Structures are given as structure tokens and as C-alpha cells.
Amino acid sequence: MVPTDLRYTKDHEWVRVAGDVATIGITKFAADQLGDIVFVELPGVGMALEQFATFGVVESVKAVSDLFAPVSGTVTETNDALASQPELVNSDPYGAGWMLKVRIADPAQVDTLLDAAGYDALIAEG
Amino acid sequence: MTEPLTEVLQSGHVTPLIERHRALGARLVEFGGWLMPLQYSGILDEHRAVRERAGLFDLSHMGELFVEGPEAGAVLAYALVTNPPALVIGRAHYSMICDADGGILDDLIVYRLGEERFLVVANAGNAQLVSDTLAERIAGYRAVLDDRSLATALCAVQGPRSSEILAPLTDVALASLRYYAIAEGHVAGIPALVARTGYTGEDGFEVFVETGRGEALWDALLAAGQPFEIVPVGLGARDTLRLEAGMPLYGNELDRTTNPFEAGLGWVVKLDKPGDFVGRAALERVAREGVARRLVGLVVKGRGIARHSYPVYVGERRTGIVTSGTRSPTLGDPIAMAYVAPGDAEPGTIVEVGIRDQRVAAEVVSLPFYRRSR
Numbered sequence: 142m143v144p145t146d147l148r149y150t151k152d153h154e155w156v157r158v159a160g161d162v163a164t165i166g167i168t169k170f171a172a173d174q175l176g177d178i179v180f181v182e183l184p185g186v187g188m189a190l191e192q193f194a195t196f197g198v199v200e201s202v203k204a205v206s207d208l209f210a211p212v213s214g215t216v217t218e219t220n221d222a223l224a225s226q227p228e229l230v231n232s233d234p235y236g237a238g239w240m241l242k243v244r245i246a247d248p249a250q251v252d253t254l255l256d257a258a259g260y261d262a263l264i265a266e267g
Numbered sequence: 268m269t270e271p272l273t274e275v276l277q278s279g280h281v282t283p284l285i286e287r288h289r290a291l292g293a294r295l296v297e298f299g300g301w302l303m304p305l306q307y308s309g310i311l312d313e314h315r316a317v318r319e320r321a322g323l324f325d326l327s328h329m330g331e332l333f334v335e336g337p338e339a340g341a342v343l344a345y346a347l348v349t350n351p352p353a354l355v356i357g358r359a360h361y362s363m364i365c366d367a368d369g370g371i372l373d374d375l376i377v378y379r380l381g382e383e384r385f386l387v388v389a390n391a392g393n394a395q396l397v398s399d400t401l402a403e404r405i406a407g408y409r410a411v412l413d414d415r416s417l418a419t420a421l422c423a424v425q426g427p428r429s430s431e432i433l434a435p436l437t438d439v440a441l442a443s444l445r446y447y448a449i450a451e452g453h454v455a456g457i458p459a460l461v462a463r464t465g466y467t468g469e470d471g472f473e474v475f476v477e478t479g480r481g482e483a484l485w486d487a488l489l490a491a492g493q494p495f496e497i498v499p500v501g502l503g504a505r506d507t508l509r510l511e512a513g514m515p516l517y518g519n520e521l522d523r524t525t526n527p528f529e530a531g532l533g534w535v536v537k538l539d540k541p542g543d544f545v546g547r548a549a550l551e552r553v554a555r556e557g558v559a560r561r562l563v564g565l566v567v568k569g570r571g572i573a574r575h576s577y578p579v580y581v582g583e584r585r586t587g588i589v590t591s592g593t594r595s596p597t598l599g600d601p602i603a604m605a606y607v608a609p610g611d612a613e614p615g616t617i618v619e620v621g622i623r624d625q626r627v628a629a630e631v632v633s634l635p636f637y638r639r640s641r
Contacts, residue, residue, distance in 0.1 A: 179594040
């Protein structure tokens with residue numbers, strides 16, 4: 142079972158909502174599928190994200206994958222630790238491997254995301 | 268996140284060791300028409316194991332083409348760019364098979380097994396083409412081609428502990444088996460060809476057996492390697508290992524539109540050998556007139572990883588294209604190979620790689636990126 146306090150996209154990003162701030166990362170399933178992550182490219186603070194548009198890139202040894210914003214909003218903080226320790230996304234995807242925080246533009250968008258049960262069902266399908 | 272890596276196989280072959288890989292929890296991938304292991308514990312872990320200790324590879328997808336007969340050497344000298352008749356029995360060399368225009372059909376290793384017997388090892392994805400091409404070029408020569416690709420399992424042990432792992436299992440005298448040499452004997456009681464060759468930049472061995480004995484060979488090598496913490500290694504780490512070692516991969520650095528000189532492999536082409544060979548006129552012209560581009564190593568200096576097909580610039584001028592790239596597990600830096608204009612190929616030249624919407628500085632360096640200490 143994936144963490145129940147998060148919401149999820151079909152593209153394997155997670156979001157943790159606290160007030161009007163959303164913390165965003167990728168799921169353990171995604172990190173495992175990608176394999177050893179060696180590079181994370183994130184937008185700068187102040188950038189505007191649009192729900193389901195690409196906001197960055199995660200690279201494993203073998204592959205490059207786009208990251209998609211779970212919600213629209215403005216970037217308030219990025220996880221600088223990932224510049225030197227991208228492997229945190231593999232080792233602690235829901236904790237130290239978080240990617241960015243955004244000020245949520247439209248709280249109603251959160252309700253359009255999958256809950257833990259829905260995401261579990263998605264990854265169980267393979 | 269876009270589509271994660273998944274198990275895809277539209278058509279083709281499955282390694283005879285597939286059940287072993289499934290039992291080890293491997294992630295599988297289609298490569299060169301074969302379902303093969305991509306990774307087990309993880310590419311970085313497997314890569315480090317080969318650099319520091321030892322790794323076990325299933326290479327059963329490779330093509331094994333035996334050429335035999337009084338003119339076996341002569342036909343290979345005609346069909347390939349090297350001169351196999353010059354090989355001493357029991358030795359091997361790196362070679363290529365080209366088209367008449369000098370374009371590379373495949374890169375190969377040629378082993379001389381006897382006075383009139385050679386083994387040509389081809390890449391999986393080209394094995395059928397090489398087999399068909401040799402079958403055409405053999406016409407009129409007193410030699411026969413025996414394509415044993417599907418009848419052969421191939422396992423490799425690579426890494427500094429390789430000879431300690433293999434020695435107790437084999438009657439082949441490994442101490443006197445030199446780099447790029449091959450001997451017939453047994454491994455774990457199984458009739459085998461044992462070659463001191465590889466694609467990792469480390470010492471190591473490649474062991475050819477009949478397909479039906481592949482699992483027994485794999486099990487014996489894995490068991491013998493346990494005291495040395497051997498790990499099974501998939502194609503993912505095989506790619507990062509060969510890239511650090513500056514070795515080309517067909518489909519990336521080499522293809523029908525590249526010639527050996529551009530790839531920095533002009534030394535492979537024996538223009539001074541007697542007789543004609545396929546591609547001679549075209550390759551002599553390249554040797555005389557020079558190349559239009561050169562394969563170089565790049566170390567990326569900024570943030571980002573240069574990947575296959577990314578453009579390379581000098582100022583506003585597009586000078587070439589990246590053929591392979593990753594973050595080097597051993598060095599920590601992003602490394603790549605790229606074709607650039609000859610004038611931009613000198614080590615020390617600063618170029619820029621177009622990584623998505625940014626230009627990132629990179630320095631041209633000499634290959635290989637990694638050389639083992641001996």
C-alpha cells in the first residue's frame with residue numbers, strides 16, 4: 142500500500158497538501174521502474190506550473206523521463222539536495238527525495254487526483 | 268513520469284537462461300531481437316561489482332558463426348576489413364564487416380580456432396545480416412559457414428577476480444591464456460571454448476557452450492563466484508561499462524552510414540593486406556582524403572547528461588551529434604561519445620551539447636574514459 146496521506150497522478154507523481162502548499166515528488170513504484178536515478182532537473186523558484194504539463198526531468202542511468210505537475214501553482218522551493226544526491230529519489234521517494242513545493246493555484250484540482258487506493262489499483266494493473 | 272521501462276518483445280528469440288534471470292528477479296528487455304536481462308540489483312551496483320570484483324553476464328544473444336575449410340582464412344580476408352589468415356591459431360582480433368561503400372555492417376571478433384577453422388562473433392541485432400552476408404561472400408571459396416548462433420550459449424565473467432573464479436572450474440590454463448586468446452577445453456565439465464575477451468574494460472573471460480548446457484554453465488560460474496561476491500550483470504551495466512572503456516556500440520557509434528576511420532577505428536582496416544576485400548576502394552579513398560567527422564569523447568562540464576541524438580555545437584555552428592551518454596558510475600561525471608567535425612575533435616576543445624532547451628559546456632577528451640590499472 143502506498144502512503145495514504147498523499148494524492149497521485151496517473152504519471153506516478155505524488156503530492157502532499159498542507160494548507161495552500163503542495164509538496165511534489167515521484168512514487169516509489171516510479172523510482173523502482175526507472176532504476177538508479179542520476180539526475181533531476183527542476184524549475185526555478187517563482188516558475189508557474191500548469192496541471193499535467195511537464196515541469197522537469199528525471200534521468201536514470203538508462204532513461205530520461207518527463208515530470209508532470211499534479212496541480213497548477215507557483216514554485217516556492219526546490220529540493221537542492223537532489224543536485225548532489227539524486228539517489229535520494231530512489232532511497233526515500235516520499236521523504237528526502239521530494240522535488241518541489243508549489244503554492245496551489247486551484248485547490249479543486251487536488252480532488253481530481255487519485256487517492257492511495259486508486260493509485261494502488263493503477264500500479265497493480267502493471 | 269512517462270512510460271517506465273517495460274518488458275516488450277514483439278518477435279524474436281529468448282535467451283536459453285531466461286528461467287535463471289526470472290528466478291534472480293531480473294528486469295527483462297528486448298535487445299537485438301532477444302529477450303535479455305536489463306538489470307538485477309541495479310545498474311550502478313552491477314557496474315561497481317565488475318570494476319571492483321566480478322560480474323556474470325549472459326551473452327547468449329550474440330551470433331556465433333563458424334567458418335571452416337582450406338580457404339576459410341582467405342574468404343574472411345575478402346569479407347572483412349582485417350586479415351584473419353595472419354592470426355596465430357588460438358588468437359583473436361577485433362574486426363568489422365563493411366559494405367562496398369565502406370559503411371559498417373557490424374563489428375566483430377574473429378577467433379582462429381585451427382589452421383582452417385575460425386569463429387566470428389557478431390552482435391545479436393546483426394547476426395542474421397552477417398550470416399547472410401558471409402554466406403554470399405563465401406561463394407566460390409573452399410569454405411563452409413556454420414551459423415551456430417541458436418545452438419550456442421555464451422556467458423562472460425568480467426572483473427579483476429575473474430581468473431580466480433574461473434580457474435578452479437576449467438582445464439584451460441588461464442595463466443597462459445593471453446588477452447584476445449581462445450582455447451578449447453571444459454568448464455565445470457562442459458565442453459567449452461574459453462576466450463579472454465570482453466566488453467567492459469576489465470580482465471575477463473567469455474565461455475561458449477552448447478545451448479543445452481547453458482544453465483549448468485551459468486550455475487557453476489555463479490556458485491564459483493560466490494566467495495568473490497560475483498553478481499549477475501545485465502545489459503544496462505554492460506552499456507555503462509563499455510562506454511567508460513570507450514568501446515563503440517553498434518547502432519550508436521557504428522552503423523551503415525559510418526566508416527571505420529570516422530569511428531577512430533582506421534587501425535582495424537588492413538589496407539596493406541594482399542588481395543581485394545569488400546569495401547577496399549571506398550576505404551582507401553577515405554584513408555587518402557580524410558574523414559568528414561570524427562568520434563570523440565566528451566565530459567560534460569555543466570549540469571545535465573548528454574544522451575544519444577543530442578546535438579553538439581561550437582558557438583552557433585552545429586558540429587555534430589551525441590551517440591552515447593550517461594553519468595559515468597566510476598568517474599561520477601556525465602560522459603558521452605559524439606561525432607564532431609574534424610576541426611573540433613582535438614582533446615581540450617570546448618563544445619556545447621544541446622540538452623533539451625539549454626546549451627551545456629563539454630570538453631573533448633581522449634578515449635577511453637576509464638582504463639584499468641594492471
